[in-house]
Amino acid sequence: MKSLCENCGKCCLDTEMILSRNDIELIKRESSKSLRGRDFVFKNDNNQLQLKNIEGHCVFFDNNSKCCNIYKYRPQGCRFYPLIYDINEEKCELDKDCPRSNLFYKNKQEFEITCKNLKTFLKIHFKLKIN
Ligand code: SF4
Ligand code: SF4
Structure with a gap:
């Protein structure tokens, strides 16, 4: 089965992915x-740990194959994506920056379960106060 992400990799360009200690x-x-932490992480202006970019893409992105070099152990945020949590709207949504976002989480139940997992992840690892 083809991956929904095949030949894309847009979300790995100029990534702003936040990382947990885990x-x-x-x-x-x-x-x-x-690898040392400083090879792939930096502290952003909000004092969060963020994935580094190199030459306009995540340090782990292979620009030729359009694949993630650490796919099996990629960050949790990359696993949830394109599902994101909008803090202002207080809800999960599919990121419009993903050109294929309408293909993900089509099943309502899957969307709800993953949203719940995303919120739990954000509460535990980033101390976000969300319901
Ligand atoms: S999640 Fe979306 S933006 Fe990222 S590689 Fe897949 S299709 Fe492209
Ligand atoms: S860790 Fe992998 S999936 Fe996540 S932004 Fe980097 S290349 Fe993309």
């Missing part, structure tokens, strides 16, 4: 290279 530890542990 994401960072998992990547360091699973990577065959001996």
Whole structure:
């Protein structure tokens, strides 16, 4: 079965993906290279840990194959995407920046369950106060 993301990779360009401590530890542990945090993480202006970009794309993105080099242990936020949580609207939604967003989470139940998991993730790892 073809992946919905095949030959895309748009969300890996100029990524602003925030990382949890668990994401960072998992990547360091699973990577065959001996990666240090500073190789792929930096603190953004909001004091959050964020994935680094290099040459306009995430450090882990292979621009030729349009694939993620750490797909099996990619950050949790990348797994949820294109599902995101809009803090102002206080709801989960599919990010309009994803050109194929209408193909994801078509099943309402799957959407609801993943939204619940996303909110739990944000509450636990980023201390967000959401219902
Ligand atoms: S999630 Fe959307 S933007 Fe990202 S690679 Fe898949 S189709 Fe492209
Ligand atoms: S970790 Fe992988 S999926 Fe996430 S932004 Fe980087 S290349 Fe894309």
